[in-house]
Amino acid sequence: MIHPHTELRFINEEIGHGVVATKFIPAGTITWVLDKLDREFTPKQFQEFDPLYQNTFETYCYRNSKGNYVLCWDHGKFVNHSFKSNCLSTAYDFEIAIRDIEPGEQLTDDYGYLNVDSPFKASEEGTKRKTVYPDDLKKNHKTWDKKIAAVFPKINSLEQPLGALLSASTKKTIANVIAGNEELTSILTIYYKR
16 A cells, blocks of 8 residues: 555656655655555466456566565556655565655655566666666665665654554564664565576
8 A cells, every 4th residue: 555645646748647745755654565455466377367467467566576466456556666766665565765755746666676577778867777677676785775774763753654554573573673673674585586
C-alpha cells in the first residue's frame, strides 16, 4: 500500500502518470508496504497469461528475490523511476523516504533494485548512470544501504500512517536495528538471481 498522503497525477507525455505527495513526507517515513492485497505471480503463471496481460506485468510489476512478479493493487504501481530517487526499498518489504519529499513532488524509485528483466535507457537526469540493468542491485547495493541506514533510525520517531501494516516481527526488527542490537539487512537480499 502506498502512503495515504499521495495521489495519482498526470506528469507529462513522456512519463505519463506518477505518484505525487499531497503533504510533506519527512525522510524516514515508510512510503510503501507490501500488503495482503498485493498479488504475487510465479514465472510459470506469467507464461500462462496471454501477451496483453504479460505486457501489463512488465509495465506495472516488480520482481522479488524469488523471481515472482508482484503487482501492487493501488497506485503504488505508478511510482516512476529516477536515478535520484527519493524512496528506496528495504529488505523488509517496505520502502522508505531517503530525503524529505515536498507537497507536489513525485515519489520515485530507482528501478535498478526492482529486478527488471531487461536493460532500458531512462530519462536524462544528469547522472552518471543512464541505463537501468537487471544486475544494478549487485553494483549499487552498498550505496543504497548507506542511504537507507542514514534515515532508518528516524522510523520510530515519525508518524507512520502505514505502520499498522507492518508485521510484529518487522516492527521488532526495526526496533532492534535502531537500538543497535541487530544489523540492518542489506538491500542486496532482494536481488533475484536468475
